[in-house]
Amino acid sequence: MKKDEVPQDGDNLHHGTFKQLFYAVDASGDYTPVSSVGWEPENVALGQAWEEVEHRVEATRGKVASGELSPVAFYMERTLLDLPLLARKVGKFQWQVKRHMKPAVFKNLSADMLAKYAAVFGIAAETLQKGELLPFQRPE
Structure with missing residues (x-):
């Protein structure tokens, strides 16, 4: 792909702040790095994927x-x-983690186990223990 053919459709998921690095051929025939804000089909597919993730998170919140x-x-x-x-x-x-997803088992988890989960999830152990469900945000 030539340098001037790298897609710049804009209006990506992060309103132009998300950039991808491509290598394209410049005027002298050498490969050069070129940033791109994406192209429309890719942006649509990413948007649909994030909608699916949001749907799964909200469905699990309900459960x-x-x-x-x-x-x-x-x-x-x-x-x-x-x-x-x-x-x-x-x-x-895996069977142990699946068991921890049962409310009756979860309420009896040790403080150490809650701390391990909290560290992985990037939240406070108290938040997890109290069952507070923080909002989901797409990563930037």
Whole structure:
């Protein structure tokens, strides 16, 4: 791709603040770094992906509020983690983390276990223990 052909469709998810680095051929035939704010199909796809993430987070919030799941499930969705990765990060087996997503089991977790989860989720242990569900924000 030539330097002047790098997409600059703008109106990306971060209103032009998000830039990607591409390498394009300049006038002398050498590769040169060029920043781009994206192109429309990519921006649409990213927007749809973020909408899906927001939907999953809000659906999990509802399940926590109704007592079906514990805050561990909500914060796992909110931080874009999956079960295998969360289990690795807190040093537990997947079945143990899945069990911690049950409200009855969650309320009996030790302070140390709550602290491990809180560290992974980037929140205070007290926030997790109280079941406070912080709002989801797309990363910048």
